[in-house]
Amino acid sequence: MKLKDFGVIGAVIGIVIMMVIPLPTALLDFLIIINLSISLTILLVAMNTKEPLQFAIFPSLLLLTTMFRLSLNVSSTRAILSQGEAGNVIHTFGTFVIGGNAVVGIIVFLILVIIQFIVITKGSERVAEVAARFTLDAMPGKQISIDADLNSGLITEKEAKDKRQKIEREADFYGAMDGASKFVKGDAIAGIIIVVINIVAGFIIGVAMRGESAAEAMQTYTILSVGDGLVSQIPALLISTATGLVVTRAASDGTLSDDLSKQLLAYPRMLYIVAGVIAMLGLFTPIGVISTWPIAGLLVFGGIQMQRTMKVEELREVEREEEVKQDEVRSPESVLSLIHVDPIEFEFGYALIPLADVNQGGDLLDRVIMIRRQCAIEMGLIVPVIRIRDNIQLRPNEYVIKIKGNEVARGELLLDHYLAMSPGVDDESVVGIPTKEPAFGLPALWIAENMREGAEFAGYTVVDPPSVVATHLTEVIRTHASELLGRQETKQLIDSLRENYPALVEEVVPSQLSIGEVQKVLVNLLREKISIRDLVTIVESLADYCQYTKDPDILTEYVRQALARQITNQYRTSHGPVKVITLAPAVEKVVVDNIQNSEHGAYLALDPRISQQMYQKLAEQVQGLVAMGHSPILITSPNIRMHVRKLIERVLPDVAVLSFNELDATVEVQSGGVVNL
Known part of the structure; x- marks a missing residue:
């Protein structure tokens, strides 16, 4: 045992001995001052702790100080009743502090007791009780949260252990404070009883045993008793105030002075x-x-x-933030922030800054929000945050759209002009700067504002520059949607689906398919501009067929068949039957005969000359269909659809390739051409 251990043991034993052995008045004065000093120290420590656990010894300390104070009460009562005096400290409190007036002393004493017992102690007791109850109720949730953070890798095993210990210590602390607050309450009641005993017993002893007059005895013992009560109640008031501070500052993360200066x-x-x-x-x-x-x-x-x-x-x-940024740049680890690639970037020249500057009337940020909402509704895709920044390396009116750091689209805007697209028949009265509409590549004109009404009257479609950018950005996102859907984004979609369909998700992910395999199926759908918003149907189809195959391409074909009504509505026209192009039976047979199977899946190994002939024949049919105002759609057998799509996607990316099983039975289909070799 260390010396401080013997000191604590000796102090506790001394407190007990004080209740039995009479103390000299000089020693009693010394111990009373010690009691006042300890109480003041506890109050100051409670004011400067940042969290209750920094003063975890407080409940035990509350018991020891209460015992010490009661031992002093016993010693002072013995001295008052046996000697008619109790030292200079009590005499000073009884004469100087209250002016030697016993009535004033009793009133001051009662006010102190009321403040401590009814106001501070009662409130502290209630706060400690509620804090203990809510801390215990919140323990399971906190433990689950720690386990979740540990399983997801956000914290280490050591950090999780430390957090669990902290939660347990908090529960123990508030439970101990709930009981320890009763010590202060009992101390206040004991102080009142001791003062009454001192006054009554002192009056009897002074008159009956010491031969003093009734007035003299009442004056002497009342002043000493009230002085003794004040000497004990003032430290008790400090302790109870410290108790209230400790239990009421549970939501603070600073000292009392810091909180007052920052909040009040x-x-x-x-x-x-x-x-x-x-x-x-x-x-x-x-x-x-x-x-x-x-x-x-x-x-x-x-x-x-x-x-x-x-x-x-x-x-x-x-200044501190600038210093931190400079330190980060100088530090070896600062290069980590430089290798981060934003999913989508929109860069523009300095002349287009008013597009994004709200103070200059720019609404590009609001339009980006609407684009993300539109993509979520139409495609079921959560579009990442679009990084918007100016780039002095671009021409003043130029802008660039990047996907994962690579440029995918570029355009130019004239902010003081409007983009007018011809209805098919040009009007000579509409004069402007020739250009191309950036999203679809259509011929257009940049016209001045004074020519806008005339162009609209002539049938031109007139669009303002912000709408041009928004349309271009939307089309780029639609075209490259498959590149924006990664495993993390897929996990977010699956987690969102899990909230309403937990049984469905648990059956598929991760028991049958991994997040990566589901992501590949969704990417296949987005690559052909099929919306993945109906995620329930998609996962239902995966649940039905994933036990037979794990090939993402084959699973995609099953999902597409389940989405037949959605796919049909996507290509259905309101003004008549759907015009489609078909492959001649001989062409389909050629494709089937050249499908090769390997351990990595099936692929089409077609002779290059045959492939070139198919491209030419299909392009001719597509041109004829487009000339009639129809969207190019190629219909094939289900078993070769994905192979035909992979074959033509680089040469004819805008041609939709569907299988017969993907067409709803209610739609009317007419042949718009047949591809023959």
């Missing part, structure tokens, strides 16, 4: 309002300006100083 004095302008109220109080009431205006001036001065201090702190904070 965080609004210096409010001091001006208070100063105005105080000044008017002195001006329009009999209180007078002499008592109120100095305080009002002090409040105004304090508000001014606080505003100056806040401005200085803001400047210092900016």
Whole structure:
């Protein structure tokens, strides 16, 4: 055992001995001052702790200080009743502090007891009880949260262990505080009883045993008893205040002075309002300006100083942030931030800054929000945050759209013009700067604002520059949607589906298919511009067929068949039957005969000359169908659909390839051409 261990044991034993052995008045004075010092120290420590667990010994310390205070009460009561005195400290409190007036002393003592017992102790007891209850109720949820963070890799095993220990210690602490607060309550009751005993017993002893007169005995023992009560109740009041501070500052993360300066004095302008109220109080009431205006001036001065201090702190904070950024640049680890690639970037020249500047009327940011919502509704895709920045390396009116750091589209805008697209028959009266519509490559004109009405009257489609950018950005996202859907985004979609369909998700992911395999199926759908919003049907199809095959391409074909109504509606026209192109039976047989199977799946190994002939014949049929105003759609047998699609996707990417099983039975289909070799 260490020396401090013997010291604590000796102190506890000494407290017990004090209740039995009479103490000299000089030693009693010394111990009373020690009691006052300990209480004041505990109060100051409670004010400067940042969290309750930093003062975890407080419940035990509360018991020891209560015992010490009661031992002093016993010793002082013995001295008062046996000797008629109790040392200089108690005599001073009884004569100097209360002016030697026993009635005033009793009233002051009762007020202190009421403050401690009814106000502070009662409130602290209730707060400790509620804190203990809610801490215990919240323990399971906190433990589950720690386990989840540990399983996801956000924290290490050691950090999880430390957090669990902290939660257990918090529960133990608040449970101990709930019981320890009863010590303070009992101490206040004991103080009242001891004072009454001292007064009554002292009066009897003074008159019956010491031969004093009734008035003299009442004066002497009342002053000593009240002085003794004040000596014990003032430290008790400090301890109970410390108790209240500890249990009421559970939501704080700083010291009491820090919290007061940050929270109570965080609004210096409010001091001006208070100063105005105080000044008017002195001006329009009999209180007078002499008592109120100095305080009002002090409040105004304090508000001014606080505003100056806040401005200085803001400047210092900016300087600290700059220093941190510079340190990050200098540090070896700073290059990690440089290799991050944004999923989508929109860069523009300096002349297009008004597009994104709200102060100049730009609404590009609002349009981006609408684009993300539109893509979510139409495609079921959660579009990542689009990074918008200016680039001085671009021409003033130029903009670039990048996907994962690579340029995929480029265009130019004239902010003081409108883009007019011809209805098919040009009007000579509409004059502008020739250009191409960036999203679809259609011929168009940049026209001045004074020609807008004439162009609209002539049948031109007139669009403002922000709408041109929004349309272009939307089409780029649709075209490259498959590149934007990664495993993390797929996991978000699966987690969202799990909230409403937990049984469906648990059957498929991860028991049958991994997140990566599901992602490949969704990417296949998005690559052919098939919406994945109906994720329930998609996962239902995967659940039906994943037990037979894990090939993403084959699973995609099954999913497409399940989405037949959606795919049909996507290509259905409202003005008549659907015109389609078909492959001649001989062509389909050639494709079937050249499908090769390997351990990595099936692939089409077609002779290059035959492939070239198919491209030419299909292109001819597509041109004829487009000339009639129909979208090019190629219909094939289900077993070769994906192979035909892979064959032509680089040469004819805009041709939709469907299988017969993907067409709804209610749609009318007409042949728009046959591909023959």
